Amino acid sequence: MKDIAALQDTVTSWSDGLEPSDAELDAIEAEMDVVLAEVELLDALIVLLDRPASEFDARRIRRAHHRVLAARRDAANRAAGTQVSGDAA
Numbered sequence: 197m198k199d200i201a202a203l204q205d206t207v208t209s210w211s212d213g214l215e216p217s218d219a220e221l222d223a224i225e226a227e228m229d230v231v232l233a234e235v236e237l238l239d240a241l242i243v244l245l246d247r248p249a250s251e252f253d254a255r256r257i258r259r260a261h262h263r264v265l266a267a268r269r270d271a272a273n274r275a276a277g278t279q280v281s282g283d284a285a
Contacts, residue, residue: 233267
């Protein structure tokens with residue numbers, strides 16, 4: 197068996213500039229609530245891949261979907277510079 201080795205130099209040389217900037221980290225932090233809500237919704241949907249939905253599953257999906265919408269709304273409000281405190285009933 198022969199060993200396989202790269203015959204070319206790497207395309208991108210390593211530099212300290214590959215770390216995310218503070219602005220990029222702030223953008224990630226601002227979107228984290230949306231990402232976590234979407235992961236929760238995805239988890240609820242993945243559960244249904246191998247079994248039929250029960251009433252509990254339907255409620256879980258509805259709640260997760262509402263959390264995604266609320267997180268997106270809050271992120272949009274933060275991006276627009278307006279803060280909405282809590283849910284209006």
